[in-house]
Amino acid sequence: xxxxxxxxxxxxxxxxxxxxxxxxxxxxxxxxxxxxxxxxxxxxxxxxxxxxxxxxxxxxxxxxxxxxxxxxxxxxxxxxxxxxxxxxxxxxxxxxxxxxxxxxxxxxxxxxxxxxxxxxxxxxxxxxxxxxxxxxxxxxxxxxxxxxxxxxxxxxxxxxxxxxxxxxxxxxxxxxxxxxxxxxxxxxxxxxxxxxxxxxxxxxxxxxxxxxxxxxxxxxxxxxxxxxxxxxxxxxxxxxxxxxxxxxxxxxxxxxxxxxxxxxxxxxxxxxxxxxxxxxxxxxxxxxxxxxxxxxxxxxxxxxxxxxxxxxxxxxxxxxxxxxxxxxxxxxxxxxxxxxxxxxxxxxxxxxxxxxxxxxxxxx
Amino acid sequence: xxxxxxxxxxxxxxxxxxxxxxxxxxxxxxxxxxxxxxxxxxxxxxxxxxxxxxxxxxxxxxxxxxxxxxxxxxxxxxxxxxxxxxxxxxxxxxxxxxxxxxxxxxxxxxxxxxxxxxxxxxxxxxxxxxxxxxxxxxxxxxxxxxxxxxxxxxxxxxxxxxxxxxxxxxxxxxxxxxxxxxxxxxxxxxxxxxxxxxxxxxxxxxxxxxxxxxxxxxxxxxxxxxxxxxxxxxxxxxxxxxxxxxxxxxxxxxx
Numbered sequence: 001x002x003x004x005x006x007x008x009x010x011x012x013x014x015x016x017x018x019x020x021x022x023x024x025x026x027x028x029x030x031x032x033x034x035x036x037x038x039x040x041x042x043x044x045x046x047x048x049x050x051x052x053x054x055x056x057x058x059x060x061x062x063x064x065x066x067x068x069x070x071x072x073x074x075x076x077x078x079x080x081x082x083x084x085x086x087x088x089x090x091x092x093x094x095x096x097x098x099x100x101x102x103x104x105x106x107x108x109x110x111x112x113x114x115x116x117x118x119x120x121x122x123x124x125x126x127x128x129x130x131x132x133x134x135x136x137x138x139x140x141x142x143x144x145x146x147x148x149x150x151x152x153x154x155x156x157x158x159x160x161x162x163x164x165x166x167x168x169x170x171x172x173x174x175x176x177x178x179x180x181x182x183x184x185x186x187x188x189x190x191x192x193x194x195x196x197x198x199x200x201x202x203x204x205x206x207x208x209x210x211x212x213x214x215x216x217x218x219x220x221x222x223x224x225x226x227x228x229x230x231x232x233x234x235x236x237x238x239x240x241x242x243x244x245x246x247x248x249x250x251x252x253x254x255x256x257x258x259x260x261x262x263x264x265x266x267x268x269x270x271x272x273x274x275x276x277x278x279x280x281x282x283x284x285x286x287x288x289x290x291x292x293x294x295x296x297x298x299x300x301x302x303x304x305x306x307x308x309x310x311x312x313x314x315x316x317x318x319x320x321x322x323x324x325x326x327x328x329x330x331x332x333x334x335x336x337x338x339x340x341x342x343x344x345x346x347x348x349x350x351x352x353x354x355x356x357x358x359x360x361x362x363x364x
Numbered sequence: 365x366x367x368x369x370x371x372x373x374x375x376x377x378x379x380x381x382x383x384x385x386x387x388x389x390x391x392x393x394x395x396x397x398x399x400x401x402x403x404x405x406x407x408x409x410x411x412x413x414x415x416x417x418x419x420x421x422x423x424x425x426x427x428x429x430x431x432x433x434x435x436x437x438x439x440x441x442x443x444x445x446x447x448x449x450x451x452x453x454x455x456x457x458x459x460x461x462x463x464x465x466x467x468x469x470x471x472x473x474x475x476x477x478x479x480x481x482x483x484x485x486x487x488x489x490x491x492x493x494x495x496x497x498x499x500x501x502x503x504x505x506x507x508x509x510x511x512x513x514x515x516x517x518x519x520x521x522x523x524x525x526x527x528x529x530x531x532x533x534x535x536x537x538x539x540x541x542x543x544x545x546x547x548x549x550x551x552x553x554x555x556x557x558x559x560x561x562x563x564x565x566x567x568x569x570x571x572x573x574x575x576x577x578x579x580x581x582x583x584x585x586x587x588x589x590x591x592x593x594x595x596x597x598x599x600x601x602x603x604x605x606x607x608x609x610x611x612x613x614x615x616x617x618x619x
Contacts, residue, residue: 003470007456007463014458014494197454202510205418205448206471207440 004208004216008190009223043126043133046070046078048092048116055093057115060137067130082118088126091134092116128301132169132327140332171236172254172326173299175229179258180290180319182225183265184272188286190217191273214361218266222259229258244330253329253336257343261322264346267353274360293319318349368395371518371549372417377426379412386412388573389426396517397547399540401560401567408570410553411451411522417551418448418520431517444472447511447519449504451526457496461487461506464495465513472514485509485539501532508539519543521552525559530605531612537562 047069051058061067070078070087081087093115117134119127194200203213233251236242244250268289276282293299296310297319306314314320325342328334336343372394379387387409394400402410415421417428419439427434433441455464462478469476482488485505490498498506504524511519524540525533540563543550554560560567561581568578577584 003467007459007467007470010463011456011458197457198450198452199454199456201420202448202450202453202455203471205420205443205446205450206468207443207473208471 002216002219004203004213005219005223007220008217009220013224043089043130044068044070044087045130046073046081046087046090048075048078048090051091051093052113055113057113057134057137058091058093061091061133064133067133079118082120088119089130090116090118125301129169136327136331139328168242168331169327170300171232171242172330173323175232175254175258175326176261176297176319176323177294177299178228178232179225179261179322180265180293182221182228183262184269184290185283185286186221187217187266187269188272188276188282190221191270192276192279192282195273196279214270218263221266222262225258225262226255229255242330250330250333254326256336257322257325257329257339260343260346260350261318264318264350264353267350267357270357271353271360274357293317296320298323318346321345368397370394371396371431372551373427373429374413374417375427375429377413377416377428378424379409379416379421380424386573387416387423390570390573390575391426392568392575392578394549394551396549397544398565399544399550399552399563401564402551402553402570403555403557403560403567404553404570405555407572409573410570413570414520414522414551414553418446419443420448444514445517447514447516449507449511449519449521449524451522453507455495455506455510458494460492460494461509462491464506465510468510468513474514476513481509481512484512484542486535501528501536504528504532504536505539508536508543512543515546516548518549518551521550523553523555525554525556530608533559534609 045061045067047053047058053071062069069091073081078087078090082090093113115134115138117131119131191200200213204210230251233242233244233254237244269286272282272285272289276285292313296306296314297317298314299319321342325334325339325346328339328342332338370393374390374392377387377390378385390409390413402413404410412421416423416435417430419435419442423435427436429435430442431445435442456467459467461482465476465478465481469478479488479491482491485508487502487505487509490502495503495506508519508521508524511521521540525536528536537559540550540552552563564581566578566580567584568575569584570576579587
């Protein structure tokens with residue numbers, strides 16, 4: 001079995017198109033968005049007058065390079081600007097209990113802080129990114145708060161240091177998508193070609209058990225994918241400022257999630273390669289699964305600005321959860337337990353897919 | 365004639381596909397150390413028969429024993445002692461020949477010296493070339509090299525020279541004859557009758573799924589002449605193929 005893994009990996013590495021699509025393409029995308037994100041893109045957020053500007057959430061935003069806060073307009077003016085797309089979102093932060101404020105005596109439910117964000121169709125991309133940032137920051141706060149009381153003020157310092165850049169959004173999305181591509185397209189085409197060139201048939205005449213052939217191939221794809229992930233994260237972190245909250249630990253956590261995602265998506269590849277009657281059908285069939293997720297799973301832009309019915313579809317897609325989990329791990333330092341919902345969804349997808357794949361797999 | 369051991373026994377083999385019967389109740393034996401040919405036109409059922417014997421296809425009825433092992437109960441043991449050359453089989457295209465051979469050594473769980481095998485088939489100078497860069501004849505020769513990895517008792521060749529030019533064919537014939545050392549048995553299919561005449565000790569002629577004759581080529585030809593057959597054209601001592609080879613030289617050329 002190892003013999004096959006090694007041979008398959010060598011074959012893969014020597015194939016120029018797999019290097020291009022596997023490594024160069026995602027790197028280019030990350031690079032583009034990384035550079036673009038670091039220089040110039042500013043998200044314009046209008047701050048409603050009644051916002052509590054002493055809140056650490058507000059502080060985090062005001063200190064962020066990519067956010068421009070507009071504080072001198074009335075609510076009506078801001079609403080109009082939002083509708084026209086002159087600003088990307090409006091922000092309103094205040095305590096739920098008006099008597100509370102930032103008083104440390106206020107604990108429990110009374111001290112809950114509400115963050116209101118309004119976005120508009122006129123600027124969905126930036127609005128979406130901003131929403132993600134808000135969610136990210138508030139999630140971090142909530143995670144920190146769950147561990148200690150009282151509240152928000154505890155985590156202020158951590159926040160300001162960690163700037164949420166566009167690349168923090170894009171890179172996990174690119175990783176997720178690469179995993180999807182290699183898993184589905186890579187596997188589907190590999191097995192199609194092995195079947196067609198009768199390589200598989202030749203293997204079958206040897207004593208090796210059929211399952212080991214599949215495992216060997218899977219192993220080689222896993223190795224390639226992890227290699228690719230390492231390169232992308234390394235370049236992202238060292239050259240483009242991607243945030244790895246807990247350093248090496250985060251790196252390994254992401255690798256684990258990448259491996260999980262890859263295994264799930266390879267199952268889809270097996271199914272596609274088995275049910276496609278000929279090679280012309282493989283690409284469209286694989287794309288049927290891949291493209292919607294490319295667009296709708298939060299790869300390039302957040303799903304938060306989608307209309308509700310589209311969000312339902314997004315929530316059904318496995319890539320959404322993979323991207324989510326990757327982002328949470330990378331930026332918020334979430335542990336596996338914290339992203340257990342995402343992992344669970346991926347696992348369920350995986351089990352269903354593999355049941356189908358085992359029924360349907362063809363050797364010839 | 366010395367009593368030779370039967371290494372393959374095929375008994376009442378039948379294969380049906382969805383209403384089409386490709387192989388119709390055929391039986392034959394193969395003796396150890398001989399080159400046995402399955403001849404016939406395309407669609408005669410030769411490849412199907414071969415694939416059943418190679419444990420790649422399931423029979424509908426009948427039994428096949430190779431070295432005493434049944435394809436139904438002990439396919440794994442059979443796979444260990446046979447070498448298989450498929451028609452137009454491929455290998456991982458970007459691997460070098462040595463790497464591919466090492467892969468097969470891994471699949472059979474044996475140690476192998478790739479250079480030795482490559483030398484046997486005359487491809488030592490291509491050891492580090494990737495498979496996709498070989499010519500048709502070289503690919504076929506490499507394919508045969510892979511059958512030798514596990515020093516098999518039986519080698520199956522499916523139309524080994526189809527698609528090759530005359531020089532490559534001749535060279536492959538020499539190679540196949542050399543394979544016979546160490547009492548290896550060779551079963552091959554072909555639709556080239558001249559090839560069968562040159563190579564086979566005995567052959568079975570198949571047509572439409574049935575075996576219509578089994579014997580040595582000499583006996584078969586004598587049998588035909590005995591019926592009063594006369595060739596239409598006078599056969600010369602040499603053929604056009606001989607002319608070509610004489611003019612261009614017997615050495616194989618890289619394409």
